[in-house]
Structure formats: structure tokens, C-alpha cells
Amino acid sequence: MSQPYRESELERAVLNPLRQTTMQFYLVLGVLGLVFLWGAASLIRQWLLGLGVTGLGRPVYWGIYLSNFVFFIGISHAGTLISAILRVTQAEWRRPITRVSEAITFFALVLGGLQIWIDMGRPERVLYPLIWGRYQSPFLWDFTCIGIYLLSSTLYLYLPMIPDLARMRDHMTDAPRWRRWLYQAMSLNWHGSHEQNRRLEKGIGIMAILIIPIAVSVHTVVSWVFGMTMQPMWHSTILGPYFVVGAIFSGIAMLFIFMTLIRKAWHLEKWIGAKQYNYLGLLLLVMSAFWGYFTLAEYLTTGYGSLVHEAHVIQAKLAGEYAPWFWAMVTCNLIFPFAILLWRRGRTPTGTFIAALCVAIGMWIERFTIVAPSLTRPSLGFERAIYAPTLTEVAITLGSVALFSLLFLLFFKIFPVVSVWEVEEGQVIEAVRRKAEELAYQTG
Amino acid sequence: MARWGMVIDLDKCFACQSCTLACRMENNTPVAGPDQASRGRAILWNEVLPFVEGEYPEVTMALIPRPCQHCDNPPCTKVCPVKATYKDEEGIVCIDYGRCIGCRFCTVACPYQVRYFNWYRPEWPEALKEHLNPDPEVAPRPKGVVEKCTFCIQRLRKAREGAEAEGRPFTATDYTPACVQTCTGRARYFGDLDDPNSLVSQLAASPRAFRLLEEMGTQPKVYYLKQG
Amino acid sequence: MDKISRRDFIKIGSTATAVGAAVAAASGTRALLEQGGATATDHSGATAATSFTETWVKTTCALCPSGCGLDVRVVHGKAVKVEGNPLHPLNQGVCCLKGQAAPEVLYSPERIQHSRLQTGGRGGGDWQEIPWDEALKLVADKLVELRASGQAHTVAFIHGETRGQMRALINRFMAAYGSPNVISQDSLDEQAARLAMFLTQGINGIPVYDLNNASYVMTFGGNLLEASRHVISYLSSLAFMRRGRPQRGKLVAVHPRMSLTGTKADEWVPIRPGTYGALALGMAGVIINSGLYDADFVRDFTFGFDDFEDEAGTLHMGFKRLVLEAYPLDRVESITGVPAADIARLAGEFAINRPAVAVMPTEPGGLASGNGSYTGMAIHALNALVGSIDVPGGVLVQRFPNLADWPEVTPDTAGEASLLQERVDGAGSDVMPLALSAYQNVADRILADEPYPVNLLFFYNANPVYDAPNGDRFAQALKKVPFVVSFASTLDESAAHADLILPASTFLEVWGDDYIEGTGYAGVSLRRPVVEPVHDTRNPGDVLLSLAAEVGGPLGDGLPWRDYKELVEYRLSGLDMDWAKFEENGTWSEMVYFNAAPGSPAWGNVVGRDRLNAPKDGRFDFFSRELFAAMATPHDNDCLPRFELPVTGESADIGAYPFLLVTQTLITQPRSWEGIVPSLQEAYGLQTNMKWSSWVEVNPRAAEALGVKNGDLVWVESAVGRLKAPVRLYEGIWPNAVYMPPGQGHRTLVKWGRDSEVSVVIGANANKLLVADTEPLGGLAALSPTRVRIYKA
Ligand SMILES: Nc1nc2c(c(=O)[nH]1)N[C@H]1C(S)=C(S)[C@@H](COP(=O)(O)OP(=O)(O)OC[C@H]3O[C@@H](n4cnc5c(=O)[nH]c(N)nc54)[C@H](O)[C@@H]3O)O[C@H]1N2
Ligand SMILES: Nc1nc2c(c(=O)[nH]1)N[C@H]1C(S)=C(S)[C@@H](COP(=O)(O)OP(=O)(O)OC[C@H]3O[C@@H](n4cnc5c(=O)[nH]c(N)nc54)[C@H](O)[C@@H]3O)O[C@H]1N2
Ligand code: SF4
Ligand code: SF4
Ligand code: SF4
Ligand code: SF4
């Protein structure tokens, strides 16, 4: 009947790592696993003893768990941006990196939600918001928005994966039983019929549009957890958009980091290349500018106004004990990205990777300098406190990052890292377009 | 239904902190100890807060005793995701320790820094447990929940029960929180703000009266009278 | 476990949380704690009617000299809450923070639970618990043996604060036994104020200030609102002075450091440490110069205002000439650092706003500058100048009730002989004719076997190894004494050097009485056990009576009561009151103070009453005739209030030790209790937000010059020692002074809270820095201002 199936070059590159496991993989897995275990052990200890093991106290009731929360939720915007916004705007170069970005979204949300649980004084009451939740609390807005976002991004990760899953069901016959079963189950009887294709495209299209407002709402609402209180420098209308911009900014950075690592590990240089780096690099630069603009707007207005309570916080950030953090943030988020990305020469994989690392770090610091300094300078203005995280908090934070990477790694040990069918579809479109151009040229 | 409120006359208050200690002994707030206290984890529901102004020799210092303000528009209850903290019918802002998930949103939202968190399980040296107040409302709080001044709500219940036992109607004067009872300068007044004839509502209307961070719109039910 | 009635049970069964609450209530909060504190209580569910066996017991506080009436809530035999006794005239239902913390004293884990003997070396810490009978026998045998060998005088009794009959009991015990050596801590303490009062007004007592009625109150160091001997009544009175009467009075606090009193005063006047006397004299000059003084009073009821001739025709200098010549404003400004214009203004305000009262401190901080008695006299002279002696709003004289007489004791010849021996502390000798005690001298004298070796030493409510300047020398001296007995309740620094500890019960477990002081009128207050003794401890009063019975002889005859309660009952039987009512109310008093009209028969009770060598002519002495009589070759200057530079303060090494150390009692510091009171530690340094620690307050400008920042650890070093403490920048302190809180620096063997260590010293003992000396005549300790330097640790 049909001739033996011949894998395309792309398919081979993507599926090979799913078939064979290298030493490096185990090494990375081991290191991440150890860090994760360290974090997990610290967390269990924290649960047994209480949040006293953190560096928190009065008046700094929230620390780096909350910073992590905002950070992770922030980077979840990678997926939305690349897959949804670029899809809606029909940017073709997005195709090889959609899967990575959607995975980032999914895992970042899981980790973000986890941070809140980690931060709870009574973790065993984690389901109480479901039982007694009340919508007056911005936390409930968060739970809701993040919940919806998590659901839709799961869907959004899953839908475009179906054709690839079917392909693996059909061709990865050498895979272990459970995986074959998994592919079988998850591919939902996909056989690429016209009708199925039509429905999938439609589904993805709807999701792409839906997910944009959801994502924006999620980050706005996250900011409102702070903004709805009357703490100095939190109680500001700019906070919502500022958080959204920051989120997209950090999302792109995170995408760069993972994309570059995967490109290297999976040898995908052919598919993820100059175009992606150039365009995304420009995007990062633009977001950096936006971020800088918002930062300026925020600090200039509060600084110029110098309301007593806010002036203390500004002082702490610009020249006080949080100044090193603040200026590190500015350097990472503004100076480095501009220095590197402004020139075409800088928008190479290495250049952007460095810039992205800077931004990722800078954006974490940004989250931290939003959470901590305001709390050290309460409005009542009697107490000055300095917050320094403990080893437990550091361990849990690193453990979270490790868990994030670990989940990511394991996920792509089972599922293809590039949306093969979408790239192929892109190649077809490209071919058709070229053909059309040729024709036009010939006829014209 | 009464609307309980407090007035503190800063001209009569000499910052003796008797209220602070009376509150601790009445409400079983735990001993933090040197290490935890140095981390800002001492739990004193009614602290006297110092605010220094000026430079030597023109220096002044305001010393303000600060219980929970029992705001009529409390920012703390609004943010609680599970309604573990709420304002009851008589205007007292309460916490349900059995429901609090320990998210500390309320501690962050309260501009008066009156809410305290149990970072660890509260502990006393064995011998000191003997003196804990056995009233059920003040049973030591578990770790991981928030606590604060309740206007000594157990005393409200006891006052009601006492009046009932004596077969007479309960009146506002039956109910005196611990800090008010012990105040050495007799600077603290307590009563029903809705009763125009009560001492507290009259004092609250005094030209010397002000409230902390009034501009925040929290509408505290604790009033202060200016010194001098 | 207590029973819960069926009805109650049904009631509480309604909500699950309420059941938790009921369990907590029924089995006591204790059980709850043991479950891990996991049971939650919901207010809305806490309608549980709980069946407590609850009683209220009235007694008297002993955590500071005020002696407030307390009303203690006792549930299931445990003292769980303290309120003020509304019927007590002093505190009238309120209670300070130390009183509030009293249950932490009662149940302190630091308490010594049984009598114990130190078996290893002194201070080695090898203790063996022994039964009370054995312990008492040990002491009684020693007493009998020493007395038999004619060594009764080599027994010494060192005591601190005593309440009610306790001081008389101690004195009587020692006198009947035959030793002159009852050494009180007063020379470190109120003796300066007492002496100043005696040398001017002729009253042996500390002045009482009628702040309820004063229009102008100026406190020269007296920390009225925070310490002071009658702190609780002064707190209420000042509140009343401000808001309880039509006209608001003014409070001015002259302190080198802005204490709570300075903070809450209408005006804080910073002053160079140790120079109150000069300020008072400068003000007197202004008042006299401007003719604002009470000329009638001065003319008719004072002595030595103008120059005068004595019987021999010698001309003596009067107060007026002294102040006008020697204390012109510019000189006073340069001594005190208070601007001349301010001095003049304050003097004017003081003289015009009558009744005005000038308050002297009772603490050595203010008066132990080696010029204590003169400083006290100078301050008190201001009161006479404006006629504030025994008028409403002025200085009152505390009255005491007439109690039943002590039975006669007939000393035997042996006792009489030993009684006449010189005292171990040298008080009453030619150098210190006016001294009653010289606590600070004991260590050196014991070490030098002067005047003879001490064989047995008792300690009661005193901890000289900690609180005396040069405490380490005291520890050495103790090693030299063959047998040392302490009545300590906790293992304080001195008790650690004892052979035998007869642990005292706390004031909440014993019978006793207390004189009501600070009201002016006479009164007594009852002390009674509010709970069963928590440990195997005894009332030192009971112990002394048991010892007396066992030793027998005149001692047994002189103290014929079986226990201290009986003694107290006997003494109070002299009062016209009903004992049952007394137990119910917890207090008895005369309730009214009658001011004596100058010159009336009653006037003799308020001026001159206790004079020994000066005429009881109803005249207030600006020129102290008592001093004139006490001195061998008196100069006029020596008999008038005057100012001397503090001995320790202005020595040559100003360059080496540029700062003056100021200590000042904090309200959070309990008295007669050296153990840790955790809740007070948690509220310790209000202005600097320091808990569980010591600190050194430095003026920010001085700190800048030193290059130290808030929180830096520094060494504070004097000629005799150094201590490490963190810096707190404080605007409210004289720039050349630094402040350290007294009362910290005790070792605790208890783990207080999580992550704290066992066996640590909480804070640092500022007394270790004090350079000590003794003031001639009165034998007062001179310990401040001590010069120190500061450098980064
Ligand atoms: N809470 C509490 N109350 C107490 C006590 C207690 O321990 N705790 N103790 C009780 C006893 S025993 C006493 S004697 C009284 C004492 O009562 P006060 O005499 O009122 O005691 P202090 O607070 O020591 O006040 C001494 C004053 O002297 C000032 N001072 C300190 N050093 C110097 C100096 O070198 N020169 C000059 N000129 N001034 C100086 C201080 O600033 C302070 O204002 O308090 C009694 N009340
Ligand atoms: N730097 C500095 N030093 C000072 C002062 C200052 O202002 N500055 N003030 C000085 C003054 S005025 C004073 S009065 C002293 C006070 O100093 P201390 O005499 O040290 O103070 P007290 O707290 O009275 O402690 C006396 C002892 O009584 C014991 N004790 C406690 N309760 C009981 C009891 O119920 N029964 C018995 N038998 N013993 C008990 C305690 O264990 C302790 O050993 O400090 C003096 N030292
Ligand atoms: S003072 Fe704070 S805790 Fe109290 S009611 Fe107001 S906001 Fe809530
Ligand atoms: S900490 Fe407790 S009371 Fe406060 S907001 Fe969270 S759940 Fe509510
Ligand atoms: S009212 Fe009661 S709970 Fe509130 S501060 Fe006063 S004593 Fe404490
Ligand atoms: S008890 Fe009264 S006088 Fe003392 S600090 Fe509290 S409010 Fe002020």
C-alpha cells in the first residue's frame, strides 16, 4: 500500500530527543532535581514550623514569595504574546516558537499559583477560597482570572498539539507502551480530515482572540492585589498597565532564554534563526522602552508630588537601602537591553540571550522592589524595617525555578518542542506564496 | 445595637504602656522572646508608637497608643479572600481563626499596622502557661493565622451574661475593655458612639478630636484628643 | 476537669467551633496549648457559657515603691489577671504595666523552688536542695553560736526595699539579737531626698507633692511619670492637673535625657548632667531679685534667708546673699548649659503661677553626684521661696497611722555590748555623722576587715553584686564571709554567691501590709495570698520569726508571733477598723489630708518635727542649723544649699572620657524582682523601640562626630569597666551625655521564646561602669555622672 513513512528533516530533529536520551539530559535532570529537592525539603520544613522560617516580620508581611508570584505570572505572557498576538497579526516567523512559548505560559502559571500556596500561613486551608471565597477580595479576582487563564492556556497548549500527537501516535511505534497509549488517547482520533482541520483552526482562532483579554486581565488583577491597598506607591492607577507591560517584557525575555537553550540542545538552528532573533529582539527593545516609559511616569509623578508616605518609599528605593536593587533593575531592564539590542549586530542569538537574561533578572528585581520597599515604610510611619530573605526563601525560590525548568524539560521529553505541522503549514504557505509571486512575476 | 468606639486623650495619656500589658494579659498574646522580637514579631495588640519630630533641643515626640481602630470602612475586611475577618453588627472587626488561611492580605491592607501574624506556634515557658486567661475567645491562636485587638470581645459576652444573670438589661457601661479599665492616666474612654449622650460620642465631637490617617477614609472608631 | 452542666453542654454543642472553645475552657487553656494550639476559636461561635470557679482577691502590689491596691482574678486557683483595686486611694482602680505583669512574676520559671545549699565553691553553682527545717536549723545554730561567743555584731543584714512591717521587723530582729549592722540600700536610693528634706524642713521623710492642686510643677530630674516613688499617684494627678479641673497646670521637666516625663511634659529643659542644684539656685536668684518670692512666709517661717548674727555675735551669710553673689545667671548658664533667658523665664513662671512646686528626684541618677544633699536642698528651697510648704498644690508631709506598740524587749548584757560596736558600713561615724547606711561601702570594708570581720550575712531584697557600683568587689567580699544567707526569689547575682538560699515567696503568695504613701494622709493596705504558694517557698517575715523562736533569748521574747500574719494583725490592731472589712476592701485610710496653717499647732508636724540638734521652731531652714550642729568646723557655705561640681564628673580626664553617662529608671523596669519579666522586656524601650536588650542613646550630632550609626555595636568604657551595646540615635539627649538603661544585664537560665538561647545575659548592666564614691556627712553614694568614652566594637 502506502510507501514507508519518511520523516522530514524537521521531524527528525524534533523527535530524535524523544527517542534517545543523552548523558547531558541526565546531568541537567540531576542538577535540577537536586535543587528542586532542596526547595521541597525547605518547604516541608516551613509547613511544619511556620512562616517564621522566612525573613518576614512586621511590617514586611510579604516578601519574595509574592515577588515570585508576580514574576511567574508575568512570564506566563510569553505564550499569549507569541502564539496569540502574533497569530492574530499573522506574523509567520512565530511558527517554530509557539510551542515553547505556550509551554512557558502553562508552567509559569502553575508555578505562580504555587507561590501563593507556599506563602499561605495555613496551607492546609488552600481550598477555603473555594468554599468561602468572597469577591470583594482582589485575591478572589486573582484566583478566578488565573484559573481561567490556566484553563484556557492548557487548551491553547493542547489544541495545536493534536496533529503532532496524531503523527507521533502513528510513527513513534518504538516508543514505550505508556507513551504510545498517551499519544493515542491525547490525539483524539485525529486523522487530519478537512473537517477536523477546519474545526481545529477555528478553535485555535477563537482561543487566540479570547486569551488576549484574559491575559491582560490576569496581570492587571495581579497588580490590583497591591493597588487596592493603600500602601504608599502601590495605591496607583498606573499599576495595572505597568504590570502588563512588565509581564510581556519578562515573557519575551523568558521565551528568548528557553528558545535559545532548546535551539542549542535540539539543534534547531535551521528553524529558529536570525529572523526570530531579530524580530523578537526588536520587540524586546520596544518593550524595554515601554517599561522605561512607565517606570519614569510612575516614579516621576510620585517623586515630584512627594506625598509624605510615598516620599519615604521613593527615598528608600532611589537612595536608601533598596537603592542597589533599584539601580540594578534599571541597568538590567533598560541600559543592557538598549546597549545590546539597539544594533542589528546585537540581535544575534548570543546577544539577545544575554539581553534576555538581564531582563529576566531585572524583572524579578522589579517585582521585588515593588513588594518589599513599600512594606518597610508603612503610612503610619513609625517603624523602619529591612527585609532580608532567609535561606529557606532562597531555597524555595530556586527550587521553584528548578521545578519550572524540570517540568519544561520533562514535558519536551514526551512532546515535540516545535509545532511540526504548523511549521510545515508555514512552509506550504511560503511555497504557495513564492509560487504565486513567481507566477505574478511571469505574468506581470 | 451599639456601635462601640474608643476615645484616647493624649493630654492625659503618659505613654505608660499599661494598656499594652493589660491587653497582653487579658488576651493571651504570646511572649516572642529576644530573637523573635528583634525580627519585629512581638505581638502586642495595643502598642504605644513613638513619632519623633525635630532636632535637639527643639525635639518633640508624639507617643500614640494604638489599638485596632475598628474602622467603619475597614480596608482589612474587604481584602480577605475567605471572610475570615469581618465587621460584626456592633462594629467590632473580628477574626475567625478557624477560617483564616494566613495570606496576610489584611495585614498589608491595614494602614495602622494593628494586625499581627503568628509566624510560629505561640509558645510560653511551661510555668507561664498557668496565668493564661481561660476565656474561650482568647484561647491561644494557632500558628499561621492573623490576630489583633478585638475590643476584648470576651468582656462584651461576659458583660451581657452578667446582666442577664442579674436579671437586668445590659447597658454600655457594663462593658469595659482591659486597656480602658487599667489606663493609669484615665485617658481611655469606651462606649457606644451611636448614643449621642454617651461620653465617647461627646468626646469624639470635641474640637480636640482627630483620627489617625483620617484622609484614608477608613473611618476609624478610635478617636484621639490632641495634647495641650 | 470542671463539670459543665447539661444545659451548658447543649448550648455549646450547637456549633463545632464552640465545642472546641468549651474544651479549651473546661480543660484550661493549657491543654489547648499542648494540643499544639491547633484548635480554632471563632468569635461568632463563642457563646459558650463557661462554668469557671472564679474569684477576685484584693492585695497590694510590690513591684515598685508605690504599693498599689490590686484586685486579682483567680480562676481554678490560678492568678490569671490583675486589675487595680478601685477602693485603694492611691491607684483607684488603675494599675501600671508592672502590676499587670505580676502573674509573670508569680509563675516565673526562674523562681527558686526549694531552699538550697551551695555545696561546691561559692558562686560555683553546685546546689543541693534541703528541707526548710534543716535550713532554718543551720542558720539558727550559727546565730546561737556567734552570739554565745560574743560575736553577735559580726552578723549583718543587708536589705533593699522593705514594705510595711518588714523594715521594723528586720531592725527589731537585729537589735534584739545584738547587732547594729542593718544596712539598707537607702544610701543608693531615697536617702538623698530624705536628707535634703531633713536638713531644710526638719522632716525625716521623702516629700510628697500635691500635684492635684499645683498650677506649676517643675521636676528637677524626678522622673515623675515613669519612676518616682509614688509614680502611680503622680500619673493620675498629672492627668487631673491637665484635664480634670478648670485650670490646666503646667509641667516642666528638667532632665539631661528626655524621659517619658520630659516627653509628655509641657516643656522639656535639657540640662548638663549633675547640675540641677545650680539651676535651682540661679532660679532662686531671679525670684529674689525680682521680689517675686513669698516675703511674708519667708519672713515668718524660714530661717537664714537674710544674713544673721548668732548668739556669739558672729555674722553668718544668708541664702539671699549666697545666691545673688555666687549664682548670677551667666554663671549658672555656663554650669548648666540652660540659656540665661530660659532660666529667668522659668523662674518667673515658677514664682507667678502658684501654687508651684519644685520636685527633686529620689534616684541616685539625679542626686548621687556627690552633691546630692545640697542639690536636694537647693531644689527644695524653691518651694519655701514661693510658700509651697504644706499648702494645697505644694509639698505635703506623709502621715503614718498609729499602730499598736511593739512589746518591750529587754536586751541582755551580751546583746547590749555588741549593739554598741561600730557599724560595718561606717555609717554614723565621725566622717558620716548623718548617715544611717552606706551600702556602697560594705564591700571594701569587709575586704579590709574594717572594723571587724563579718561572719554571717543576710540578704533581703538587695542584690549588691548587681546594683552596687563596683559589684565585682562585692562578689569578692562575699567570698570572705564564712556564711551568707539570701532570701532571693531568683538566682540573682548576689544569691549566686550565697551559701544558703531561703527562697522568698512572691508578694502574691504572702500575708503582709503596706503603708500607703504619696497621698499625704495615713493609710495601710493589705497584702494576702491570692493563690496557694506555687513552690516550696516562704515569706521572709515568717522565716525571721521562726529563726527568732529557735534562737530564743531576747530575740524570741521580742518577736513572740508565730507567723508574720499574726505580727501584722497585731500591729494593725491599733487601728480603728474592722479586720473583715479590711480584708474585703484591701485598704484602710484616713482619706483626707489637712494642711497645717503656718504657725498653728499642727505646723509643728510639718516643719521641724524630726530635728535632732536644731530648734523645732516651725521655721524652714534655708541655712541648715542641723548641718551647722553636725559639723565640727562649719563654714556658712557648708550649711547653705549650694552647688558643687560633681566629684566624678569633672575630673581631669575629660579628654579621655568625653561623655557623661546618664541612667534613668524606665517605667518598664520592675523593682524588687531581678528575674526576667518577659512581657515587660517586650515593651522595654519605648522611645527607641528596643526590646530584650540594652542600648546606648547618643545624640545624632555626637554620633556623627564619632562616626557611628544607628544600630552599630559600640563599647562604652569608663575608668572601671566597659560594656558592649548597640547605638540608638536619640534626639532627646544632651549632646555630651549618653544614656544606658539601668536594670538590664541579668543572666537568665530560661529559654525565652523560639531561637533564643538558654543561659544568656539579657542586655548589659550599666552599673558596671559607675565610678563610685561616698558623699561626706550623709554617706550617700556618689556615682554619677560617670565619664565614659565610646568607640566602635
Ligand atoms: N518603674 C519603676 N519605678 C520605680 C523604680 C523602678 O525600678 N522601676 N524604682 C523606684 C525607686 S527605688 C526609686 S529610688 C525611684 C526613683 O525615681 P526617680 O528619682 O524619679 O528616678 P530616675 O528615673 O532615675 O530619675 C533620675 C533623674 O536623674 C537624671 N540623671 C541621671 N543621671 C544624671 C546625672 O548624672 N546628673 C543629673 N543631674 N541627672 C541625672 C535622669 O535623667 C532622671 O531624670 O523610682 C521608683 N520607681
Ligand atoms: N545605674 C543605676 N543604678 C541604680 C539606680 C539607677 O537609677 N541607675 N538606681 C538605684 C536605686 S534607687 C535602687 S533602689 C537600686 C535597686 O536595685 P536592686 O536592689 O537590684 O533592685 P531590686 O529590684 O529591688 O532587687 C533586689 C533583690 O530582691 C530580690 N527579690 C525580689 N523579689 C523578692 C521577694 O519577694 N522577696 C525577697 N526576699 N527578695 C526578693 C531580687 O532577687 C533581688 O536580688 O538600684 C540602684 N542602682
Ligand atoms: S485598624 Fe486595621 S485592622 Fe483595624 S479595622 Fe481598621 S483596617 Fe482593620
Ligand atoms: S490573613 Fe486571614 S484574615 Fe487576613 S486576609 Fe488572609 S485569610 Fe483573611
Ligand atoms: S480593647 Fe481589649 S483587645 Fe483592644 S487593645 Fe484594648 S485590651 Fe487589647
Ligand atoms: S494606659 Fe492610658 S496613659 Fe498609659 S499608655 Fe495607655 S492610654 Fe496612655
Ligand code: SF4
Ligand atoms: S508596680 Fe508600682 S505603680 Fe505599678 S501597680 Fe505595682 S505598685 Fe502600682
Ligand SMILES: [Mo]
Ligand atoms: Mo531606689
